[in-house]
Structure formats: C-alpha cells, structure tokens
Amino acid sequence: MKLNVKNLGLDDVALEIDSTPTTVDELAEETKEQVDKLQKEAEKIEEVTEDEKDAPRLDIVDVMGSEERNAKVLNILGKADYLQDDMEAEWQKEKKIKKRERIVKRVKSLIYTGILVFVVAVLFLAWYSGYRIPxxxxxxxxxxxxxxxxxxxxxxxxxxx
Missing domain, CATH: 1.20.5 (Single alpha-helices involved in coiled-coils or other helix-helix interfaces)
Structure with missing residues (x-):
C-alpha cells in the first residue's frame, strides 16, 4: 500500500507503510518474480560455463609443481638477460658513434673557422700594409x-x- 502525502505543497512523496504482501495473490506474484530472476541468473551462469568449456584450462597443481615449468622459466629468464645484455651493448655502441659524430662536427667547425680567420687576417694585413685589392x-x-x-x-x- 502506498500513501500519497503533500509535503507543504512542494512535492508529492510516496511513503511505503508496509511492503510485505498481505494476500495470497500478492505472495504468489512476488515468488513468481523471484523465480524468474533466479532463472535468468542461472541462464547467464550456464552461458558463461559453456563459454569456459571451450577455453583452455590449466590445472594449478600440475603447473605449480612442474619441474619442466621451472626449467622453462629459467630458460626464458636466461634469454631475457642475454637480450638485455645485447641491447645494452648496442646502446653503448650507439653512444660511442654519437660521441664520435659530435667530435667530428666540432673538428670540422674548428677547421672552417680557422680557414675563415686566416683569410680575413691575410686580407686585413694586406690592406693595412697598403696593398690595394683590385x-x-x-x-x-x-x-x-x-x-x-x-x-x-x-x-x-x-x-x-
């Protein structure tokens, strides 16, 4: 049963006094709704279990105690360490190459600057000594x-x- 009460004229508020069913028909209707809900949940669970039947399963007892598994894990870890060492060596090579490139750029820049300074100095000294450039x-x-x-x-x- 619901009782409609005006709340100072602002809102209509529905208060539930007692939500337990009082008649046999209401009890039957409520139990039927609960049974329908349970059947829907059971169908969902069955769908999930059917999907899981196709999925590969691992037996935890077999996996945890397996010496083969431990050997494979150690093998994989060894390969990972080897690859990491290889990647580190490659990184060191790239670092050396970049350092060499920077040094080569500095040397080239120094050579070009030296040539320019030499030419300007020669021209300045020629002009200062009175030589007229044609x-x-x-x-x-x-x-x-x-x-x-x-x-x-x-x-x-x-x-x-």
Missing amino acids: IPDEWVVHIQGIYQSAYDAVTGYFTGN
Whole structure:
C-alpha cells in the first residue's frame, strides 16, 4: 500500500507503510518474480560455463609443481638477460658513434673557422700594409652608396630627422 502525502505543497512523496504482501495473490506474484530472476541468473551462469568449456584450462597443481615449468622459466629468464645484455651493448655502441659524430662536427667547425680567420687576417694585413685589392671602381662606388644610405637611415631614426 502506498500513501500519497503533500509535503507543504512542494512535492508529492510516496511513503511505503508496509511492503510485505498481505494476500495470497500478492505472495504468489512476488515468488513468481523471484523465480524468474533466479532463472535468468542461472541462464547467464550456464552461458558463461559453456563459454569456459571451450577455453583452455590449466590445472594449478600440475603447473605449480612442474619441474619442466621451472626449467622453462629459467630458460626464458636466461634469454631475457642475454637480450638485455645485447641491447645494452648496442646502446653503448650507439653512444660511442654519437660521441664520435659530435667530435667530428666540432673538428670540422674548428677547421672552417680557422680557414675563415686566416683569410680575413691575410686580407686585413694586406690592406693595412697598403696593398690595394683590385676591385673595380664601380663596385667601390656602389658599396659606398649602400653604406652612406644605411648610415643616413640609422642616424635619421635615432635623431628623429
């Protein structure tokens, strides 16, 4: 039985006074629902057990006491250790190769920088001693024009002219 009560006019609240069935018909209906639920659960369990019949099973007693199993496990662990040592040796080789590559890059960079410094030093000393490098006069005038326009732009920017 349910009793509808107004809760200060806000909500309708259904209170259950007594949920136990009082008539024979209600008892029969309730037991029928429980039997249906149990049958559905039994079907689910049967489906699971049928699926498990096809699945391979391991007998725990056989597996745990098996000397063969222990030998196989040791064999697998030995292979894993060997592979790990092999991977570590490969990593060390790659590390050496990368270190060698870095050294080669540094040496090349040092050589190129040395050549550039040598050429600039020779040109500077030649210019300082009064040697005139044979450059066409048109190029000199063009370079002086570029320099003068850049100089004017920079000084104009900072002086506001």
